[in-house]
Amino acid sequence: MAPSRYSRVAMGLHWLIAACIIAMVPMGWWMSDAILEPESQQTAYQLFQLHKSIGFLILALTVARLAWRLTHRAPPLPPGMKALERFAAHGVHAAFYALLIAMPLSGWIYVSTGWSATTDQPLDVATSFFGLFQIPHLSFVADAAQAARRDVAFGMLGIHELIAWGAVVLFVLHVGAALKHQFLDRDGVMAAMVPWLKAVNPQPSAKKGKSGVAVLAGIVLIVALWFVGWSSNMPEAAEGESAEQTAEAPAATIDTSITPGTAQEWAIDEAASAIEFSGTHAGNAFDGHFADWEGHVWFDPEDLAGSKAIVLVRTGSVSTGDATQEGSLRLSEWFDPNAFPVARFEADTFRALGGDRFEAEGTLALKGSVVPVVLPFSFSPSGDGATVEGSVELDRTALDLGMESDPGADWVSQMIGVTISVSAQKK
Numbered sequence: 001m002a003p004s005r006y007s008r009v010a011m012g013l014h015w016l017i018a019a020c021i022i023a024m025v026p027m028g029w030w031m032s033d034a035i036l037e038p039e040s041q042q043t044a045y046q047l048f049q050l051h052k053s054i055g056f057l058i059l060a061l062t063v064a065r066l067a068w069r070l071t072h073r074a075p076p077l078p079p080g081m082k083a084l085e086r087f088a089a090h091g092v093h094a095a096f097y098a099l100l101i102a103m104p105l106s107g108w109i110y111v112s113t114g115w116s117a118t119t120d121q122p123l124d125v126a127t128s129f130f131g132l133f134q135i136p137h138l139s140f141v142a143d144a145a146q147a148a149r150r151d152v153a154f155g156m157l158g159i160h161e162l163i164a165w166g167a168v169v170l171f172v173l174h175v176g177a178a179l180k181h182q183f184l185d186r187d188g189v190m191a192a193m194v195p196w197l198k199a200v201n202p203q204p205s206a207k208k209g210k211s212g213v214a215v216l217a218g219i220v221l222i223v224a225l226w227f228v229g230w231s232s233n234m235p236e237a238a239e240g241e242s243a244e245q246t247a248e249a250p251a252a253t254i255d256t257s258i259t260p261g262t263a264q265e266w267a268i269d270e271a272a273s274a275i276e277f278s279g280t281h282a283g284n285a286f287d288g289h290f291a292d293w294e295g296h297v298w299f300d301p302e303d304l305a306g307s308k309a310i311v312l313v314r315t316g317s318v319s320t321g322d323a324t325q326e327g328s329l330r331l332s333e334w335f336d337p338n339a340f341p342v343a344r345f346e347a348d349t350f351r352a353l354g355g356d357r358f359e360a361e362g363t364l365a366l367k368g369s370v371v372p373v374v375l376p377f378s379f380s381p382s383g384d385g386a387t388v389e390g391s392v393e394l395d396r397t398a399l400d401l402g403m404e405s406d407p408g409a410d411w412v413s414q415m416i417g418v419t420i421s422v423s424a425q426k427k
Helices: 008-034 038-071 083-112 146-185 211-233 323-329
Strands: 265-268 274-281 284-290 293-298 308-314 342-354 357-366 369-382 385-395 415-426
Touching (some): 008 146, 284 323
Antiparallel strands (some): 265 293, 293 308
């Protein structure tokens, strides 16, 4: 005898997926327009990150639901159902499984392109699963030439939108069929998935004759959506855009060697010191810091000519408290710590500004760029110790940070404030 109800696990997965779909579709439609409006841009950005997380949750729940379904017998359909109705029921279920897997996969491919099909420009944003861990871009997409990534982005956005419409249609059909069985046929089909409805008596298992055809129909539907979405959303290539992208030669590795100064050497207490930064993103202020860095300082107000400072920062240790921001900052167009793990600030020219105020002049080497930096700071000695406070504004465009996705500072402020706070002891 077959069961009269789905198991509690199957019910839980079913209703969780349903809740996710109900949240996802209107969210996706709203944020696609809101992201273009300055007053709603920050909210839309946050919803995009939530949308991606829910999409991956749907993918995981659907795979779990499918695995459970293949290993646990489902309640049979009513024996009086016509053959066409049985085929439609199996077809809708199979199509649902196909769409619920294809929808997040198409979204994953889309974000992996690092291209916004909405604004037709690069936009590489990391994906964080509810802030818990990073989900990597698909390398076979992310590593492709820019022209290819642009083409894939437009195609995938079209497919993603069509799948969303398909999910809405199937959802309406599914709900309508359930209500028909409950209130017109009164055959207990809806009770199999709704725990508080009265279940009917168990029935012999239904034959499986049409399930393979239903699955095939679902696959055909996905393939059709693929081609329709790709062709209907593909723009012409931008004028002068090459289909091939020449790979840039990697920049030279940052020099981490240390040549000491001749002035008094200081040992930095890293636990009591910090390198912090701040700026704006989508109109909202943000701040962060680097957790892993080392400083080498030789300084004496009476021996400025022999003073020197070298600071090495591991860019992969960047932290803002926002998992998506942190993931994005580690992408190739920002700090790219895989290729450029260290940034180096070196100052060997110091000037007194009066009282406890000084300035250090040097260079910052970051991701293949070297820019001049003048850092004003205060020096407050106390016995064998001292504290140093300084701040400077850096132009991220000069450092090639975010210049593919945001060259006009439409999202992230062009000027980034950097603050140092150092506690040190004489060596």
